[in-house]
Amino acid sequence: MNEVLMVVFGAMVVLRAIATIISRDQFDKLISLGIVVAGIMPFLADRGLLDVLIATALIAPLSTIFILMAIRRREDGS
Amino acid sequence: MNGPDIALALCGIIALYAAVRIVLEKDTMRKLPFLNVVSFAISGSIVLLVPHPLAIVAAAAYFVGSTLESNAIASTYAGGPRDE
Numbered sequence: 001m002n003e004v005l006m007v008v009f010g011a012m013v014v015l016r017a018i019a020t021i022i023s024r025d026q027f028d029k030l031i032s033l034g035i036v037v038a039g040i041m042p043f044l045a046d047r048g049l050l051d052v053l054i055a056t057a058l059i060a061p062l063s064t065i066f067i068l069m070a071i072r073r074r075e076d077g078s
Numbered sequence: 079m080n081g082p083d084i085a086l087a088l089c090g091i092i093a094l095y096a097a098v099r100i101v102l103e104k105d106t107m108r109k110l111p112f113l114n115v116v117s118f119a120i121s122g123s124i125v126l127l128v129p130h131p132l133a134i135v136a137a138a139a140y141f142v143g144s145t146l147e148s149n150a151i152a153s154t155y156a157g158g159p160r161d162e
Contacts, residue, residue, distance in 0.1 A: 002083075005123075008090045012097050019101060027106045027155050031113055034147055035097055038120045041140060045124045050132045053124070057140035061147035068154045 005042070013039035026071055030064060086126045093119035110152050117144035 013036055020032040037060045044053040079087075096115040103109050117140070124137040 005086065005090045008094050012094060015101070016097065025106060027151060028109070030151055031100065031106070031109050034113055034144065034151075035100065035116055038093075038116050038144065039097075041120050042123050042127060045127045045133065045136065048128065048130075050128065050130065050136045053136045054139045057136065057143045061143040061150070064147045065150050068150055072154055 009039050009042050030067060034060075034064065082126050086123055089119045089123040089126065093123070106155060107152075110148055110155075113148045113151075114145070117141065117148065120144075 016032045016035040016039065020029050020036065023029050023032060037056070041053060041057070044050075044056065093116050096112040096119065100109045100112045100116075103112070121137045121141045121144075124140060125133055127133070
């Protein structure tokens with residue numbers, strides 16, 4: 001991976017992490033979190049950690065689905 | 079610059095453009111297609127970065143996972159499945 005692509009993906013991760021903190025809507029926060037996970041994937045692939053990449057790619061959507069279940073329960077209760 | 083380098087640069091440009099578009103969109107429902115675009119570009123760049131057979135499996139796993147994630151967000155935003 002050359003330096004330009006590294007800067008592109010790193011900027012993606014940092015900007016979306018800041019956007020995750022400052023966004024108000026809960027769905028906007030989840031979308032930004034999905035892009036943070038997407039931005040770290042090329043770094044894992046560049047080091048050759050393909051097994052770590054497979055595990056992360058399968059576990060991160062599960063955590064998002066658990067957060068969505070919590071959001072739905074709170075909306076139903078209120 | 080040979081073929082895979084140009085394709086990798088295009089994947090990076092598409093991912094960055096979609097990420098910037100998500101920042102600029104105000105409506106949450108219009109952000110979700112660009113989340114899918116980001117995951118397509120990242121899947122392509124994973125395969126182009128590592129010339130290894132396991133990279134195809136990793137890209138397929140990431141593709142399935144990210145599609146499931148964005149569809150789950152869209153389904154919950156739209157109200158979820160109706161209770162019969």
